[in-house]
Amino acid sequence: MWWGAVLALGCRAVAAGPLAVVVAASNPSPKLNHDQVAAIFLGAVKTFPSGNKAVPVDQVQGSPAYVQFYGQVTEKSEAQVRAYWSRMIFTGKGSPPQENGDSAAVKKLVSSNPTLIGYIDAAAVDGSVKVVYEVK
Amino acid sequence: MHLTRRLMAALTAHALFMTAQPAKADDDGMQFSLSGFANLTVAKVLSGKQGTYQQWSCPCTIQNWEYVGVYEQSKGWQADQESLVGLQGSLRVNDSLSGTMQVLSRPHNDNYRPSVDWAYVSYALNDQWTIQVGRKRIPLYYYSDFLYIGTAYPWVRPAPDVYGWPIYAYDGANLAYSGAIDGGSWTLDANAWAGSFNTRNDAYDTKIYYTQPTDEAWRDIAGGYVTISDGVWSARAMLMTFKDQQVTHHPDGTITVNLDNDRTSIGALSLNYDGSHFIARSEFNRFQQAGTGSTYNYFLAGGGYKQGAWTGMYTLSHYTTTFNNIGSPIEGRRTQTFALRYDLNKNVALKAQYDISVDESRYDFFGNSTLMSFAIQSSF
Numbered sequence: 001m002w003w004g005a006v007l008a009l010g011c012r013a014v015a016a017g018p019l020a021v022v023v024a025a026s027n028p029s030p031k032l033n034h035d036q037v038a039a040i041f042l043g044a045v046k047t048f049p050s051g052n053k054a055v056p057v058d059q060v061q062g063s064p065a066y067v068q069f070y071g072q073v074t075e076k077s078e079a080q081v082r083a084y085w086s087r088m089i090f091t092g093k094g095s096p097p098q099e100n101g102d103s104a105a106v107k108k109l110v111s112s113n114p115t116l117i118g119y120i121d122a123a124a125v126d127g128s129v130k131v132v133y134e135v136k
Numbered sequence: 137m138h139l140t141r142r143l144m145a146a147l148t149a150h151a152l153f154m155t156a157q158p159a160k161a162d163d164d165g166m167q168f169s170l171s172g173f174a175n176l177t178v179a180k181v182l183s184g185k186q187g188t189y190q191q192w193s194c195p196c197t198i199q200n201w202e203y204v205g206v207y208e209q210s211k212g213w214q215a216d217q218e219s220l221v222g223l224q225g226s227l228r229v230n231d232s233l234s235g236t237m238q239v240l241s242r243p244h245n246d247n248y249r250p251s252v253d254w255a256y257v258s259y260a261l262n263d264q265w266t267i268q269v270g271r272k273r274i275p276l277y278y279y280s281d282f283l284y285i286g287t288a289y290p291w292v293r294p295a296p297d298v299y300g301w302p303i304y305a306y307d308g309a310n311l312a313y314s315g316a317i318d319g320g321s322w323t324l325d326a327n328a329w330a331g332s333f334n335t336r337n338d339a340y341d342t343k344i345y346y347t348q349p350t351d352e353a354w355r356d357i358a359g360g361y362v363t364i365s366d367g368v369w370s371a372r373a374m375l376m377t378f379k380d381q382q383v384t385h386h387p388d389g390t391i392t393v394n395l396d397n398d399r400t401s402i403g404a405l406s407l408n409y410d411g412s413h414f415i416a417r418s419e420f421n422r423f424q425q426a427g428t429g430s431t432y433n434y435f436l437a438g439g440g441y442k443q444g445a446w447t448g449m450y451t452l453s454h455y456t457t458t459f460n461n462i463g464s465p466i467e468g469r470r471t472q473t474f475a476l477r478y479d480l481n482k483n484v485a486l487k488a489q490y491d492i493s494v495d496e497s498r499y500d501f502f503g504n505s506t507l508m509s510f511a512i513q514s515s516f
Contacts, residue, residue, distance in 0.1 A: 032320075033320065033321070035320055035321040035322075035366065035367065036316070036319075036320035036321075038367050039316055039320055039323050039367075042367075043314075044314060044315075044316070044323035044325070044365075045314075045315060045316045045320060045323060046263040046264070046314070046315075047263050047264075047315075047316075049316075049319070049320060053263060061482070062482070074367065075367075075368075075411075075412050077444075077445070077479070078482045079287075079445065079479035079481065079482045079485070080479075081482075082287065082482040082483060082515070083287045083288045083485075083515075084288070086173065086282075086285050086287050086288050086515035087282045087285055087288040089171055089224070089515075090171070090173065090222075090224060090238065090282055090285050090515070091273075091275070091281045091282050092236055092254070092256065092258060092268060092272065093312070093314070093325075094314075095169075
């Protein structure tokens with residue numbers, strides 16, 4: 001039973017379209033580059049280039065958007081991201097971003113707080129958020 | 137089997153029901169989180185030099201120095217030398233203040249009695265600087281402070297030729313920095329620490345070398361490291377000094393002072409590469425002790441390839457002591473390691489490893505050996 005459960009956990013489909021890394025429309029942050037986005041989501045940097053606090057939020061772990069985002073931005077698989085955070089957690093260096101559902105949930109949360117940064121389906125972008133990086 | 141059942145129960149519980157607690161997106165007050173890790177490691181000595189060393193029947197090989205995990209061919213497959221379960225609880229008071237405790241249970245901890253490996257209070261001075269006070273593992277080498285987080289490295293265990301001292305933690309304080317350099321293309325992770333640590337009748341000194349209860353203390357520890365990384369390359373430099381005190385207690389009540397607050401320094405350099413498929417690991421370290429004239433040189437160098445959930449890795453590691461003022465014989469070992477990792481899912485890694493170890497010591501030490509190891513490693 002245990003093996004069946006873990007195998008099921010390990011077999012998730014991966015399929016997503018272009019993603020947009022977004023902040024609140026009121027956030028003054030300029031466009032970010034690939035390395036800056038990776039550093040914020042891996043907890044190595046806790047501020048935007050402007051110096052303002054940056055708090056990343058994730059979609060659900062294992063979701064197509066999550067897998068695509070980390071695969072393209074950090075070049076890590078879900079297991080490698082998990083391994084990275086295990087190291088950070090158990091050495092007292094940080095903890096992973098909070099999970100906040102799907103694109104709609106992340107957009108709603110990010111749009112209401114200028115310290116937050118998230119990734120959503122590019123098609124879901126509207127005037128409530130500002131795109132700072134595109135994941136194609 | 138008792139051990140296996142315990143560990144499998146722990147692995148099952150966390151694999152099915154638990155996940156690490158994420159950082160909060162908003163500062164909404166006090167929060168407790170529980171996370172952990174578990175390693176079930178089963179290994180067997182396949183061949184090696186016949187004989188005995190101290191309490192061990194050889195062919196045999198030491199794979200953990202801190203707690204003295206030694207495999208003996210005469211005991212067949214052994215699961216009770218390196219397997220362990222760790223639990224970490226963190227109480228987040230607010231955005232800046234938190235407290236963390238980590239306990240570890242393993243057969244060598246006096247029959248599973250949990251030991252406190254970490255217990256510290258953390259205060260974030262700002263978004264870059266953090267101060268921590270309490271007990272932490274010494275971040276001596278690249279893997280030292282996460283030596284038992286098996287999911288965080290490609291091997292069953294980081295090379296024992298490099299990772300092996302009696303003292304692995306310190307009670308004190310550290311100041312950490314984490315931030316961007318070069319406009320964010322590179323990140324800088326730095327830490328400076330100070331403190332001390334005392335052991336009584338520690339396994340390393342008592343079981344491996346002196347066979348009588350031996351205490352060791354590292355005092356006036358002061359160290360620091362700097363790591364820079366661009367996400368693919370990472371380079372790390374570390375330097376630490378301390379005073380080493382070591383005393384052996386004899387059955388007649390007398391003592392021998394083996395080391396009398398001898399000033400010691402350890403330096404370490406590492407360079408790692410994490411590409412889309414290729415990975416490389418290297419460490420070059422040196423231990424020097426002023427009074428005794430003891431010097432250890434040790435390194436590991438390895439390369440591997442990742443494809444999907446699979447990672448294969450070849451590593452060469454080596455350590456040797458040099459001539460010294462106290463007449464200790466030269467000790468050394470060279471090991472070739474072939475490791476294979478499969479990520480069963482995001483929380484569980486399965487590993488197989490074959491080690492060929494050549495004892496280069498100029499006295500009758502553990503001897504040559506080949507070792508086959510299998511491990512289920514998880515973090516949750």
